[in-house]
Amino acid sequence: MPRFQILLFQGLLWLGILLTQTFLIGGGENILETIPKSGIIVLGQMTLVYFNTLFLFPRLYLKKKHFLYLIIGLMLILAISYGVQELVEYFYPRGRYRGVRKISTLTKSWYFLGRSFPLFMAFLLSTLLQVTRLFAIKEKESVQLRSEKLETELKFLRSQTNPHFLFNALNNIYTLTLIKSDKAPDYLLVLSDMLRYMLYECNAPKVRLEKEIGYIRHFISLNLLKDSRGLNVNFDCGEIPDHLEIAPMLLIPLVENAFKHSKFEDKANGWINIKLQLLGESLHLNVQNSLPDKSHTTDDTGGIGLVNVRRQLELIYPDQFQLSINEQDQVFSVDLIIEKL
Numbered sequence: 001m002p003r004f005q006i007l008l009f010q011g012l013l014w015l016g017i018l019l020t021q022t023f024l025i026g027g028g029e030n031i032l033e034t035i036p037k038s039g040i041i042v043l044g045q046m047t048l049v050y051f052n053t054l055f056l057f058p059r060l061y062l063k064k065k066h067f068l069y070l071i072i073g074l075m076l077i078l079a080i081s082y083g084v085q086e087l088v089e090y091f092y093p094r095g096r097y098r099g100v101r102k103i104s105t106l107t108k109s110w111y112f113l114g115r116s117f118p119l120f121m122a123f124l125l126s127t128l129l130q131v132t133r134l135f136a137i138k139e140k141e142s143v144q145l146r147s148e149k150l151e152t153e154l155k156f157l158r159s160q161t162n163p164h165f166l167f168n169a170l171n172n173i174y175t176l177t178l179i180k181s182d183k184a185p186d187y188l189l190v191l192s193d194m195l196r197y198m199l200y201e202c203n204a205p206k207v208r209l210e211k212e213i214g215y216i217r218h219f220i221s222l223n224l225l226k227d228s229r230g231l232n233v234n235f236d237c238g239e240i241p242d243h244l245e246i247a248p249m250l251l252i253p254l255v256e257n258a259f260k261h262s263k264f265e266d267k268a269n270g271w272i273n274i275k276l277q278l279l280g281e282s283l284h285l286n287v288q289n290s291l292p293d294k295s296h297t298t299d300d301t302g303g304i305g306l307v308n309v310r311r312q313l314e315l316i317y318p319d320q321f322q323l324s325i326n327e328q329d330q331v332f333s334v335d336l337i338i339e340k341l
Helices: 003-025 031-061 066-091 105-159 164-178 184-199 209-223 252-261 294-298 300-316
Strands: 233-237 272-279 282-290 321-328 331-338
Touching: 003 031, 031 066, 031 105, 066 105, 105 300, 164 184, 164 209, 184 209, 209 233, 209 252, 209 272, 252 272, 252 282, 252 300, 252 331, 300 321, 300 331
Parallel strands: 233 272
Antiparallel strands: 272 282, 282 331, 321 331
């Protein structure tokens, strides 16, 4: 909140307290005569509140000197209460103001304690306000710290995306240029779109699901440069609404893993089946691939990729996802469901 608005709010608050106190204790007196008397009382309350807020609280309470803070606070309350009482009696010796005229010592003592109670409440409320404000600041800093930590971890996880396909794609495109294939420029544009998506659009927390699917299609096409027919690679994608969004680069590691370990180049034994669809409000991705050589599934890169996907899901979609990984009869299967996408 801007400083001017803070000062305006505080000014209106004290004005409201002054008017309220004037009507409460003024009795039948003339309002113009009662306001100065009430002003002395409010001035004492303001002195206590601001002295506590600007001096006592930061120098004693925040430094864990709670007992000293309490003692000085009580002494300050009594001192200001006495000062307010003496000022009112000095300026209005004949006033009809309740409890101000000359009275017995005992009655005056009770009056003094009664006068101190509102000051005690003002001191207590100002302390509670500062404690609440301090708690809110710490909570905000804690949330910001957690958010920054989460963002840092997500960036690190996304940076671990396997660049293996990129080297293969460049080598394949280079081969096309050597044989002067007309397809080389088109595939360079595809690769350019993929890199643009990775470098610029993936910095956002969410991207349109269509773009993530487009990246997967480009990835598949670049991996099938040597055989554009790709008869043993199937990608089945249902209709996707335009408004749906997803965390960027979340699905592609599952597809990368299939291409890395399936030996899909082996027309007789290698294959990949990818199916992506919406089931109600849930996104369902199923990736299956052949396992000609099971030893290929245990390398560090593939393992890190799947672990990273699970970690990203835990950070971005806690309690919203199901991820199952199965290997059976030379078939590796990954099934992902993200609910309420």
